[in-house]
Amino acid sequence: MKNKEVADLLERMGTLLEIKGEVVFKTRAYFKAAENIANLSEDIELIRRENRLEEIPGIGKTLAEKITQYLDTGRMAAYEKLIEEIPESLLEVVSVPSIGPKKARLFFETLKIKSLEDLRRAAEGGRLQGLVGIQEKTIENILRGIRVVRQGQERMNLGTAAEIAGVFISALEDLPEVKRIAAAGSLRRGCETVRDIDILVDSAKPQAVMEAFVRLPQVKIVNAHGETKSSILTPENVQVDLRVVGSESFGAALLYFTGSKSFNIKLRQLAIKKGMKVSEYGIFAVREESEERLAGKTEEECFKALGLPSIPPELREEIGEEELWGVFCTGRPRPLPIFIEPKDIQGDLHVHSTWSDGHNTIAQMVEAAQKRGYQYLAVSDHSAHLKVAGGVSAEDLKKKKREIDALNEKLKDFRVLFGTEVEIDTEGNLDYNKKVLSEFDIVIASIHSGFEQGPERLTRRLVKTCQNRYVHGIAHPTGVHIGKREPYAFDFQEVCRAAVDNNVFLEINAFPVRLDLNSSNVYYARRQGVKFAINTDAHRIEHLDYMKFGVSIARRGWAKKEDVLNTRSLKELMKAVQKH
Numbered sequence: 001m002k003n004k005e006v007a008d009l010l011e012r013m014g015t016l017l018e019i020k021g022e023v024v025f026k027t028r029a030y031f032k033a034a035e036n037i038a039n040l041s042e043d044i045e046l047i048r049r050e051n052r053l054e055e056i057p058g059i060g061k062t063l064a065e066k067i068t069q070y071l072d073t074g075r076m077a078a079y080e081k082l083i084e085e086i087p088e089s090l091l092e093v094v095s096v097p098s099i100g101p102k103k104a105r106l107f108f109e110t111l112k113i114k115s116l117e118d119l120r121r122a123a124e125g126g127r128l129q130g131l132v133g134i135q136e137k138t139i140e141n142i143l144r145g146i147r148v149v150r151q152g153q154e155r156m157n158l159g160t161a162a163e164i165a166g167v168f169i170s171a172l173e174d175l176p177e178v179k180r181i182a183a184a185g186s187l188r189r190g191c192e193t194v195r196d197i198d199i200l201v202d203s204a205k206p207q208a209v210m211e212a213f214v215r216l217p218q219v220k221i222v223n224a225h226g227e228t229k230s231s232i233l234t235p236e237n238v239q240v241d242l243r244v245v246g247s248e249s250f251g252a253a254l255l256y257f258t259g260s261k262s263f264n265i266k267l268r269q270l271a272i273k274k275g276m277k278v279s280e281y282g283i284f285a286v287r288e289e290s291e292e293r294l295a296g297k298t299e300e301e302c303f304k305a306l307g308l309p310s311i312p313p314e315l316r317e318e319i320g321e322e323e324l325w326g327v328f329c330t331g332r333p334r335p336l337p338i339f340i341e342p343k344d345i346q347g348d349l350h351v352h353s354t355w356s357d358g359h360n361t362i363a364q365m366v367e368a369a370q371k372r373g374y375q376y377l378a379v380s381d382h383s384a385h386l387k388v389a390g391g392v393s394a395e396d397l398k399k400k401k402r403e404i405d406a407l408n409e410k411l412k413d414f415r416v417l418f419g420t421e422v423e424i425d426t427e428g429n430l431d432y433n434k435k436v437l438s439e440f441d442i443v444i445a446s447i448h449s450g451f452e453q454g455p456e457r458l459t460r461r462l463v464k465t466c467q468n469r470y471v472h473g474i475a476h477p478t479g480v481h482i483g484k485r486e487p488y489a490f491d492f493q494e495v496c497r498a499a500v501d502n503n504v505f506l507e508i509n510a511f512p513v514r515l516d517l518n519s520s521n522v523y524y525a526r527r528q529g530v531k532f533a534i535n536t537d538a539h540r541i542e543h544l545d546y547m548k549f550g551v552s553i554a555r556r557g558w559a560k561k562e563d564v565l566n567t568r569s570l571k572e573l574m575k576a577v578q579k580h
C-alpha cells in the first residue's frame with residue numbers, strides 16, 4: 001500500500017507551499033487531501049487503477065492527476081519543480097517547534113538558511129539577531145528546539161521501535177533454523193526512545209539465519225554480514241543488528257545485550273563478590289585453574305545462579321537502581337514487588353471519537369475495547385475551545401450523552417463512561433462551566449497551549465486544576481512530544497503534592513510520541529503517593545494497542561497494580577476517583 005507514502009508527499013508539498021507563501025486555501029487543500037488519504041482503508045493503488053481518485057473527499061481533478069503521475073512513475077513533476085525553488089531541507093527547519101513557515105522563509109531569504117545545520121550555525125553565530133520578530137529568547141528556543149529535533153532523528157520512539165522489530169522477528173521466527181528469537185537492548189527494557197534495534201537468535205545454523213536476514217525485503221543497506229552477527233539499515237534508516245548464539249548461551253546473551261550498561265556493571269560486581277564471572281556466554285564459577293559453567297540457557301537460570309530473582313527488563317536501569325540493589329545487597333534479600341502487567345488493565349479512560357478529532361465512532365471504539373477484554377471505556381473528547389481538534393460544544397455534549405446512554409442500555413458487562421479531555425486555559429480555568437463538568441462520569445484536564453509561560457504560571461495552572469472539584473485526572477501532565485517538544489517547565493513536585501491532596505490521578509499517556517509521564521516521573525510520583533491511570537489517548541481503534549507501552553513505562557517506574565486506577569473494576573474505579 002502506498003497510502004502513507006502519497007499522504008506524506010502531499011503533506012510535504014503543503015508545508016513547502018506554506019514556506020513559499022502560497023495562499024491558505026491552496027496549502028490547506030494539500031493537508032486535507034493528505035489526511036484523507038492517510039485515513040483511507042482501501043489501497044490507493046487499487047483506487048487509481050479503477051480511476052476513482054476523485055471520489056476521495058478533497059481530491060479534485062488536478063490533484064488526482066498529480067497522484068496518478070506519482071503512482072505510475074514514482075515522481076511528481078509539480079513537487080520536483082517546487083523543490084528547485086524551495087529546498088526540501090527547509091522541512092527540517094520548520095520541524096523546530098518555534099519556527100513556522102514565515103520564519104523559515106525569512107531565514108531562507110535573508111540568510112540563505114536551508115537546513116537545520118545552517119540554522120544552528122546562524123543562531124550560535126549571532127546572525128539571527130536583529131531580524132524582524134527575533135528576540136534573545138526566540139534564539140534560545142530555537143537552539144533548544146534544534147536539540148530536540150536532533151534527538152528525535154537519532155532515537156525513535158518506543159512504538160516505532162517495537163513495530164520495526166516486530167516486522168523482523170515475525171519474518172524470521174518461522175525459519176526452521178530459528179529455535180528462539182527475541183529483541184534485546186533498550187527496546188526490551190521499554191525505554192521511551194530507542195537508538196537501534198538488537199535482535200538475538202538461538203540457532204545451531206547461524207549462517208542460514210544470517211542469509212535469510214540480509215535478504216529480507218525490509219533491508220535497504222547491509223552494513224555488515226558476518227558469521228554470527230549482521231547489521232543492516234531499514235528504509236527508515238534504522239539500524240538493526242542480528243546476533244546468533246547457541247542454545248547454551250542464549251539466556252546469558254539476552255541478559256548481556258538487554259543491558260543497561262549500568263545494570264551489567266552491577267551484575268558483574270556482584271558476580272565477582274561471589275567468585276563468579278558473568279559474560280555474554282554464560283555464568284561461570286571461577287576456580288583457581290579452571291572455570292565451570294553454571295548457567296546460560298535462560299535468563300532465569302542465570303539470575304538463579306547469581307542468587308537473584310528474575311529481574312524484569314524494565315527495572316534494569318539507573319532509575320530505582322538504589323532501591324533495586326538495596327533489596328539484594330542486604331543480608332537477607334527480600335523478594336521484588338509484583339509489578340503491573342498488561343493483563344491487569346480493565347479499561348481505558350482517555351480515548352477520542354468522531355465527536356472530536358477521533359477517527360471512529362463511539363460504538364466502534366467500544367467494540368474494539370470489548371475485544372481487548374475491557375470492562376469500561378471513557379470516551380474523553382476534546383472540549384469546546386480546542387477548535388483545531390474539533391472540541392465538543394456544550395450543546396453537542398447532550399447529544400453525545402444520549403448516544404452513550406443508548407449504548408449502555410444495550411451493553412452487557414460493559415460500561416461506556418461519559419468523559420471529557422477538558423482544556424486548561426492560560427489562567428488555569430477549565431473550558432466548561434461547573435454545571436457541564438458535573439454531568440461527566442470522568443473529567444480529565446490537560447494543557448495544549450501556553451507552553452512557554454514559565455514555571456511559575458504553569459505550576460499554578462496545574463495546581464489550580466488539581467484543586468478543581470470536578471477534575472479526576474490530568475492527561476499527559478508534562479506536555480512532552482518526543483522528537484518535537486520538551487516537557488514544559490514546571491514544578492513537578494508541587495503538582496504531585498496537589499494531585500495527592502486533591503485525589504487527582506496523573507495519567508501515563510501511552511501514545512508513543514508522548515509516553516507522558518515518563519518512567520522517572522512515575523518512579524518519583526509513586527513515592528509521593530500519586531495514583532495513575534494508563535491511557536492510550538487513542539484517536540482510532542488500532543491505537544488502543546498502545547496500552548502495552550504505557551504499562552512498560554509504569555513498570556519502569558516500579559508501579560504495582562494498586563498504583564494504577566484503571567486496573568480496578570468499574571465500581572472500585574468510580575469509588576477511587578470520588579472527591580472527598
Ligand SMILES: [Zn+2]
Pocket residue numbers: 421446448475476
Ligand atoms: Zn491531549
Ligand SMILES: [Zn+2]
Pocket residue numbers: 350352421537
Ligand atoms: Zn486526548
